[in-house]
Amino acid sequence: MNRPGSLEGLRVLDLSRVLAGPFCAMILADLGAEVIKVESPDGDDSRHFGPWYNGESAYYRLFNRSKYGVTMDLKDAAERERLLALVRRSDVVIENFRPGVMDRLGLSAESLMAENPRLVIVSISGFGQAGPLQKAPAYDLIAQAMSGLMSITGWPDGQATRIGISIGDVIPGLYGAIAALAAINERHNTGMGQHIDVAMLDSLISVLESVGMRALHGEEPVACGNDHAMSTPFSTYQTGRGPIAIAIAGDRLFPRLTEALNRPEWLVDERFREQTRRNEFPVEFRAALEEALSPFTDDEAIELLSAHHVPVSKVQTVNEALTSEHSEYRGTVATESDGFKTLASPLRLTGSVPPSPAPTLGQHNDQIGTWLEGPVRTGRP
DSSP, X not given: OOOOOTTTTOEEEEOOOSSHXXXXXXXHHHTTOEEEEEEOTTOOGGGGOSOEETTEEHHHHHHXXXXXXXXXXXXXXXXXXXXXXHHTTOSEEEEOOOTTHHHHTTOXXXXXXXXXXXXXXXXXXXXXSSSTTTTOOOOHHHHHHHHTTGGGSSOTTSOOOOOSSOHHHHXXXXXXHHHHHHHHHHHHHHSOOEEEEEEHHHHHHHTOHHHHHHHHTTOOOOOXXXXXXXXXXXXXXXXXXXEEEEEOOSSSSHHHHHHHTTOGGGGTOTTTSSHHHHTTOHHHHHHHHHHHXXXXXXXXXXXXXHHTTOOEEEOOOHHHHHHSHHHHHHTOEEEOTTSOEEEOOSOOOTTOOOOOOOOOTTTTGGGHHHHHTSOOOOSOO
């Protein structure tokens, strides 16, 4: 059905590059915002990242789908003036330069909002627009290391381990999109935009959840492999052929496990009968559980436990996850008009829009004049 996008009428200037900022802008594009990606004449660095599809970066295409693409040399005064003309006709600017770079270009948040007081500016940086580390360079690995996240990822007594995706970029990208929409709603009441300061490090610390609470209240959290520090069994366990994941939080589901594996003695064993006690004997319970699972293959164990409504799963590869029957049903992989396969948005609104190919470098330069003919968006409602 040809419905308008959820964010139809919202114009976003995406001045960002590589990941956190483009991902933030991609979310808005997925919801129907008109997103204009502004690149240098050399293009976003991520255009040079593999893998490749028909000579184009699949990485770049993922994070820049459904956007318009123009090039501007922001070191050139005339090009900056064209950008400012677009700023006056836009609702949101997203940038992830190191703090101070926009100022040196003559494009500080203050100057942009002087051009358009209704403008919402989302600045995503490693450590924020102010603070002792304001100018320090940051990448996902640095943010993960500094946040404490790596110290609790991996195996006991092993090396601190990076999470396998660039979560240090993804989380602030999500926060940036949420903040932009909140600021737009706030603008309905005040008539004014604002400058939003999102930091990678702040964002990762904010999602430490139970680990952060334990640290704030007297514990020193450490890595515990696939185990959960507050729930047992909640990990991967070996069957007679291959590992499976079992997740039981609390005591309500535990009897289902004992019934499935015919281990009623666990319900009276003082070490195992309650979760708080199982947490004190994780090694012993693992041994008992894996002994009970040993007669079964991974597939047999999953079938058995699923029949008793125990949360259980195979440990899938990425390819298995992307091609599973359930993923295919849910549409977690989308195909764009030229056959390019990409990761679909999980947002299923009536105003979500199907992805379209990311722009080639400068593809829409000839449309800038048309955009500049539109009305400015600087007045109060």
